[in-house]
Amino acid sequence: SKLSLATLASLPKSVGTPSYERQDLRAGIVHFGVGNFHRAHQAVYLDDLFNAGLGLDWALVGAGVLPSDEAMRSVLAAQDNLTTVVEQDADVSSARITGAMIDYLKPGDAESIVSKLADPAIRIASLTITEGGYFIDPASGTFNPAHPDIAADGAAPDKPRTVFGLLVAGLKRRRAEGIPPFTVMSCDNIPHNGVVTKNAVVGLAQISDPELAAWIAAEVAFPNGMVDRITPATGAREKTIAKEEFGIDDQWPVFCESFKQWVLEDNFPAGRPPLEKVGVQFVPDVSPYEHMKIRILNGGHAVIAYPAGLMDIHFVHEAMENELVAAFLRKIETEEIIPIVPPVPDTDLADYFALIERRFANPKIGDTVRRLCLDGSNRQPKFILPSTADRLKQGLPVPGLALESALWCRYCYGTTESGKTIEPNDPSWDRLQKAAKTAREDPMAWLAMEDIFGEVGRSEVFRKAFATALDALWKDGTEAVLRRYLAGDL
Ligand code: NAD
Structure with missing residues (x-):
């Protein structure tokens, strides 16, 4: 009943x-x-x-x-x-x-x-x-x-x-x-x-x-x-x-x-x-906790979302079973995201991330890659770009974060690596898709979305890393580019 x-x-x-x-x-x-x-x-x-x-x-x-x-x-x-x-x-x-x-x-x-x-x-x-x-x-x-x-x-x-x-x-x-x-x-x-x-x-x-x-x-x-x-x-x-x-x-x-x-x-x-x-x-002050959670967990979701989406992976735990995606997550978190997260009371950030890896890999929960790919236009500026901006300000390299941005752009082109159509997955999908199409020849067209990228899009270091990553994605495909990044060759 x-x-x-x-x-x-x-x-x-x-x-x-x-x-x-x-x-x-x-x-x-x-x-x-x-x-x-x-x-x-x-x-x-x-x-x-x-x-x-x-x-x-x-x-x-x-x-x-x-x-x-x-x-x-x-x-x-x-x-x-x-x-x-x-x-x-x-x-x-x-x-x-x-x-x-x-x-x-x-x-x-x-x-x-x-x-x-x-x-x-x-x-x-x-x-x-x-x-x-x-x-x-x-x-x-x-x-x-x-x-x-x-x-x-x-x-x-x-x-x-x-x-x-x-x-x-x-x-x-x-x-x-x-x-x-x-x-x-x-x-x-x-x-x-x-x-x-x-x-x-x-x-x-x-x-x-x-x-x-x-x-x-x-x-x-x-x-x-x-x-x-x-x-x-x-x-x-x-x-x-x-x-x-x-x-x-x-x-x-x-x-x-x-x-x-x-x-x-x-x-x-x-x-x-x-x-x-x-x-x-x-x-008394929640900022260290929210900083940790939004950058490591929500940022981590964004990191696995787009390569998995491009490789036609349906569930999040399947993305974590893919060794390239899992290794991409680990490398970008340990080298680029976690090192600039300020300390959190009573929390070891390495343990916090290890728990997140297990949570993402939970095979029962049935979370979808498509849900994680949703609404990048609102999420990237909160989950990913603040880490990028902080690193750039400190003069630190951003090859992984620039690749993440390029993967998002490649995803918004609207087809996966196997040629399947990606149905609209953002309130601003038309605008994103148009920019992603232009960016295939001219990567700077993506970063010209000033309202999303702001100062990050004006950084020479970022522009160069982003263009390299996006060109490579179009030339060699997601898998090959992830391998190159993992080998320290991007
Ligand atoms: P959902 O799609 O189930 O629900 C979204 C709710 O937001 C709906 O009730 C909808 O009416 C309302 N909404 C959407 N746009 C609105 C707008 N412009 N004005 C007023 N209401 C609006 O999604 P959800 O899974 O419940 O997630 C909602 C939010 O909760 C997330 O965006 C996130 O900020 C937060 N959150 C979600 C999770 C998660 O794992 N799902 C985890 C932590 C935080």
């Missing part, structure tokens, strides 16, 4: 279910971007907390702005907002049902979302809206108030359509009603995600109401956080496994690895759930 509160008791005994009663939960958090990652991470930590009988007034209310969110909202509504989370490691798999979300507002329904945000019971608004959701100008890394969606919300603050417009409207109503503001907590993979979110909220408020903007800047907390748990998208494979291996009829289960990590700055003036009881690390 279909997953619901009424059928929980009839699930196989091996499936974990909430030990709390739904009616004992009270809403405390509005979350924007109820995607797979949120359901595998924040919602799981909260479910752990509620299972321990703690923080029952911190339940989640889902929210979103994209019409495409309606698909998940209606699936979840039909199953009482319960979610199956399957944790998979090489040797163990387990399934549990989480129940931390008690409502999911209609996507884009500004009035109901703003009313909920103005509810004094809501003390946190959290976000997983992807790297591309923050209206950041990639090259400068700063908020872009001229973006048409932001300009529209700035011009009509009472009819907000972006997440930031909704947050500003919610904060404005709270201020007018004398209710203390909620804390805004980003859980996206963005360096200094709290600062970035603050710049977006304050920057948008500035357009219509500078006084409100000043109040937000002074009164609202935006803690930075580092989040980690590899969470692939859900497909037919996952639904079948949920049903056949675990006996759960869930229309949108989430699969993930068993590893999870969350490091947060303890800056929640409106209060917070006692997440330290369920493994969240609270630290």
